[in-house]
Amino acid sequence: MRRILVVLFVTVVALVAWSGFSFYASMKDWWRPPIAARGDAAGFIDAVREMTAAHEGALAVQLVERGRPAGALYASIGAPVDGDTRFQVASLSKWTTAIGVMSLVEEGRIELDAPVTRYLTRWTLPPSEFPNEQVTIRRVLSHTAGLTDGLAYAGYLPGQPVQSLEESLTQASDADAGVDGRTRAGAEAGAFRYSGGGYTLLQLLIEEVSGESFDAYMRRVVFAPLGMTRSGFLLTPAEEASLAPSFDADGRPAQQRRYTATGAASLYTTTNDLARLIAAHGPGAAPPPLEPQTLAMMREPHAKQLGLPIWGLGVMLYAPNGRGGSIVGHDGTNRPAINTSARVDPATGDGVAVLVTGDDRLASRIAGEWVRWKTGEADIVSFVMAGRRNLIRFGVGVGLILLIAALSLWRPWRRPAT
Numbered sequence: 431m432r433r434i435l436v437v438l439f440v441t442v443v444a445l446v447a448w449s450g451f452s453f454y455a456s457m458k459d460w461w462r463p464p465i466a467a468r469g470d471a472a473g474f475i476d477a478v479r480e481m482t483a484a485h486e487g488a489l490a491v492q493l494v495e496r497g498r499p500a501g502a503l504y505a506s507i508g509a510p511v512d513g514d515t516r517f518q519v520a521s522l523s524k525w526t527t528a529i530g531v532m533s534l535v536e537e538g539r540i541e542l543d544a545p546v547t548r549y550l551t552r553w554t555l556p557p558s559e560f561p562n563e564q565v566t567i568r569r570v571l572s573h574t575a576g577l578t579d580g581l582a583y584a585g586y587l588p589g590q591p592v593q594s595l596e597e598s599l600t601q602a603s604d605a606d607a608g609v610d611g612r613t614r615a616g617a618e619a620g621a622f623r624y625s626g627g628g629y630t631l632l633q634l635l636i637e638e639v640s641g642e643s644f645d646a647y648m649r650r651v652v653f654a655p656l657g658m659t660r661s662g663f664l665l666t667p668a669e670e671a672s673l674a675p676s677f678d679a680d681g682r683p684a685q686q687r688r689y690t691a692t693g694a695a696s697l698y699t700t701t702n703d704l705a706r707l708i709a710a711h712g713p714g715a716a717p718p719p720l721e722p723q724t725l726a727m728m729r730e731p732h733a734k735q736l737g738l739p740i741w742g743l744g745v746m747l748y749a750p751n752g753r754g755g756s757i758v759g760h761d762g763t764n765r766p767a768i769n770t771s772a773r774v775d776p777a778t779g780d781g782v783a784v785l786v787t788g789d790d791r792l793a794s795r796i797a798g799e800w801v802r803w804k805t806g807e808a809d810i811v812s813f814v815m816a817g818r819r820n821l822i823r824f825g826v827g828v829g830l831i832l833l834i835a836a837l838s839l840w841r842p843w844r845r846p847a848t
Contacts (some may be wrong), residue, residue, distance in 0.1 A: 434839060441835040448827045458821040459808030465799050468651055474803055475501040478521020478796055485680025487767065487788015488521045488674045490515060491772070491796060492701035497709035497779035502701070507788075508675035508683065513702035514660055517674045518639030518686060519784035520762025522640040523663075524629050524696035527742020528571050528728065529719050530648050530693075531632050535567075536724055539639050546631055549639050553596040556614050564619040567635070570628040571743040572732035578616030580609030581626030583695050584765055587688025593633050595819040598690040599627060622741060626694040645694060655717050656710050658703040663692040673698070677788035678766040684787075687765055695764060704772050704783035711758075729758050729776065740810050748809035749801050753777040761811060763790050771797035773809070780804060791815065 465481065466473035471493055482489055482503075488511050493501040504511050534540045540549055545563045546553050555562040560576055570573035584604045586592050593603055605611030613627030633644050640647045645663040653661045662669070678684040689696035710719050718725065731739030731747060740747045747756040759773040759781070771793040774781035782800040784793040798812030 432785065435595040437835055438840045441831060444831045445828065449824070449832060451821070452824045452827060456784030456808070456823075459802055459812065459815050460622055464803040464806070466803055468803065468806075469559055471495060471500045474800070478768040478799070481799070482792065482798070485789060485792060486785075487677040487786060488515075488517075489792070490517065490674070490701045490709050490783075490785045492705045492783045493800075494705050494708045494774075494779065494781040494783070497712045497715060501706055506675060506683060508677070511674050511704075512541065514672070514700050515674045516660060516665070516669065516672050516698045516700055517770065517783065517787065518764060518768055519697050520695055520764035520768055521626070521700055522760045522762035522770045522772055523693060523695055525744055525760040525772070526648065526652055526661075526697055527629055527632055527636075527693040529652050530636050531567065531571065532720050532724050532728065532743070534639055536721060540635070542566070542568060545719050546570060548636055551636055551638060553599055553634060556600075556612075558615045560618060562615055564840065565615055565631075568732070568743065569619055569633075570625070570632055571742050573622050573624050573628065574620055574733045575625070575628060576615045576617040576619040576621075576623065577613060577625040577628045578610055578623060579613045579625055580605075581611060581613075581630075581691070581694070582609060583626055583689055583691050585689050585695070586686055587685055593690045594689055595630065595637075595690060599630055599634065602627065602691070604690070622735050626691060629694035630691040631689065636693070652719060653703075655718060656703075656706050658699065658706055661697065661699040661703045663697055665698055668697070674785070674787055675765070676768070679789060681788055684766040695762070701783045701785055704785075705781075708774045708781035708783060709779055711774045711776050711781075713777065715779065725776070729756060736810070736814075738810065746810070748773060749805055749807040751777055753774045757805065757809065759797070761797070769793040773797050773800055775804065
């Protein structure tokens with residue numbers, strides 16, 4: 431009996447230790463080396479070229495080192511792309527929308543902790559069992575306002591009618607299947623609940639407070655000062671002609687979709703322009719998009735996911751940067767197969783911008799490889815994307831521990847000597 435208890439105790443300790451080690455090692459991505467030697471920008475670009483050799487779509491990658499372009503990669507199975515080619519960047523749009531909102535905060539035209547409804551006249555949140563006063567600007571920016579729309583937007587194909595902002599907030603007709611689609615306070619504030627509707631609400635807020643269209647305000651206040659001259663939320667016919675070719679996940683040409691919720695899902699920009707945005711978040715950048723203290727506040731943890739503090743105000747906190755801060759940025763995915771990512775280390779001005787059509791995960795994978803290469807850490811998106819592989823590895827370890835325990839307890843049955 432004593433032997434059984436000892437084996438059980440050791441087994442439990444081993445399982446607990448393996449669980450902790452496996453989780454930590456997966457978070458640190460100890461299972462595989464970075465794709466290039468640290469500090470070797472050319473080697474990183476070469477590794478990405480090899481990684482994407484079979485990609486059937488369009489791809490633009492821009493590497494930034496200390497605020498300056500340090501390498502690029504462009505490829506397309508259709509019309510050629512380069513650093514000035516416009517891509518629709520999906521939810522990466524939210525990062526710039528947040529900058530637009532915070533510029534109004536800096537000007538004193540809105541209060542960060544005020545209810546959004548204070549500033550709205552064209553539309554207001556519907557009555558709910560939860561108080562609309564909980565839907566503050568800060569909480570909307572950090573996805574903690576208790577909004578339960580669940581949006582992700584599917585968008586509209588050419589020829590389909592596009593809703594007004596007010597109609598979309600009431601009930602988005604392009605909501606992804608299985609989500610509510612109504613922008614409303616449907617839960618208690620505080621917990622993280624990703625809300626595309628919240629950023630559509632911020633789009634309306636900017637229009638109401640500024641008296642301008644959302645696109646005009648963002649071009650004037652955010653993009654023009656940063657030199658992002660090829661960025662905007664609405665394109666002229668001439669600008670549409672410079673869009674990257676769109677492909678589905680099988681490499682077939684696909685139509686791009688239009689969005690009412692442009693602040694949440696439909697900025698058009700280029701890797702060269704995103705490189706300027708990345709550089710503007712580095713130390714001593716001129717001009718910065720916002721005051722340094724405002725940018726620092728946006729990078730502070732405001733919400734948790736998977737138990738980790740990984741959401742700020744309009745930015746995601748991907749991994750520690752080794753200097754007391756975080757690698758920040760945003761990812762985006764739109765139909766049919768658009769994926770975009772941007773990362774920046776604010777302590778150095780290093781970063782990467784990746785824009786992709788024809789694959790809904792490739793940009794996030796490349797950006798995750800950049801974080802691993804730059805910091806030695808796995809970013810949270812890479813950790814989630816590797817979930818199945820990590821679970822298999824964890825399960826194999828658990829199986830081995832249990833097998834050793836079983837063998838330790840097993841003894842061949844022997845008949846007593848006579």
